[in-house]
Amino acid sequence: MELRHLRYFVAVAESLSFTGAAERLGVSQPPLSQQIRDLEAELGTPLLWRTSRSVALTPAGTAFLTRARRLLAEVEEACAEARAVGAGRSGTLDIGLTGSILAGPLGRLIRRFGERYPAVLVRLHEMPPGEQQAALHAHRTDLCFLRRPPDDPSLRVVRAWPEPVGVALPAEHRLAGRAAIALSDLRDEPFVSLRLRDSRFATHLRDACLSAGFVPQIVQQVVESASLVNLVAAGLGVALVPDSIGALPRPDVAYRPLAGPAPAADVCALYRAPASAVTENFLGLMRDELGRTAA
Structure with missing residues (x-):
């Protein structure tokens, strides 16, 4: 049994006419009649009563029509879902x-x-x-x-x-009054940093300090940028942070852009x-x- 058998049967059952079903399906009537006979043979029971002037459903045909409609609807739903997934809409x-x-x-x-x-x-x-x-x-x-x-x-x-990188300092830090801070101005400051073994970004920031002529004095290493800000607020050091982190309001922390050559985030x-x-x-x-x- 193939899907076309179900489609052909539903068309005939709904039209109650082989001629009307053939026109609806865009096929000729003899192949349509043969497909219905093949379906009945496979099922082992007649689905339609035929006369020279009319077509009617047998009890078996009425029961089969309900299931056939449901199956075709599920197939169409499956096809629509597959198309949606294939197009990235689902x-x-x-x-x-x-x-x-x-x-x-x-x-x-x-x-x-x-x-x-x-x-x-x-x-x-x-x-x-x-x-x-x-x-x-x-x-x-x-x-x-x-x-x-x-x-x-x-x-x-x-x-x-x-995204640029800026510097986070305690609000009362001596450099907090500047509009911008050069990386080299931080050479004597203790740093809090993302954990170097986990973060290529942290390594990138350390290398930027090396290029500015100093080895950063990293006193604490953490996993998340939010923890960096908390350590800065506690006065444990300064931190190089992405601008998006610096944009988060925090009264006990000052954020300043880096002047001159600066690493990117x-x-x-x-x-x-x-x-x-x-x-x-x-x-x-x-x-x-x-x-x-x-x-």
């Missing part, structure tokens, strides 16, 4: 990220994506940068966002949005190739909303 999108990334435009981007693709479930997975790379390879996530992506030729990298999107249709749709929206910054 499905799931798993995103790996660190908490500090949400301080930037990503939250707004996810909301806009939900408005455009309401049938896609977006799931966020907060994890350290190193775990994000492993999650992509294990297909636990589809996309992740990092400030300093790893050198991994099997992953595609797109710069999602640019640009955020990159990483994904496997080939990307799923859902991932491609998210990246397309990202380019629309934030501008195409890389390929």
Whole structure:
């Protein structure tokens, strides 16, 4: 039994006419009649009473019509769902990220994506940068966002949005009165930093200090940028932080831009190739909303 047998039978049952059903289906009447006879032979019971002038459903035909309609509706629903998933209009999108990334435009981007693709479930997975790379390879996530992506030729990298780096100081710090602070002005300051073994971004900031002519005196290392701000507020040191973190209001912490050559905190999107249709749709929206910054 094939789907065409069900479609042909439903057309005849609803038309109660082989001629009308043939016109509706766009087929000639003899093959249609043969398909119905083949179906009845397979089922072992007649579905239609035929006379020279009329067609009527047998009791078996009436029962079969209900199930045939339901089956065809389920097939159509399955086809529509497959088309939606294939086009990225339905499905799931798993995103790996660190908490500090949400301080930037990503939250707004996810909301806009939900408005455009309401049938896609977006799931966020907060994890350290190193775990994000492993999650992509294990297909636990589809996309992740990092400030300093790893050198991994099997992953595609797109710069999602640019972001400068500033300095967070205790509100009463001697440098807090300046409009901008040069990196070299921090050579004698204690630093609180993201954990170097986990964060390529932290290594990038340390290297920027080395390029400015000094080795930063790192007194504390933490996992999350929010913890950096708390340590700065406690007076344990200064911290180099992305602008999105500095934009969060905190009366006991002063944020100042870096003057002169300064490291960047640009955020990159990483994904496997080939990307799923859902991932491609998210990246397309990202380019629309934030501008195409890389390929």
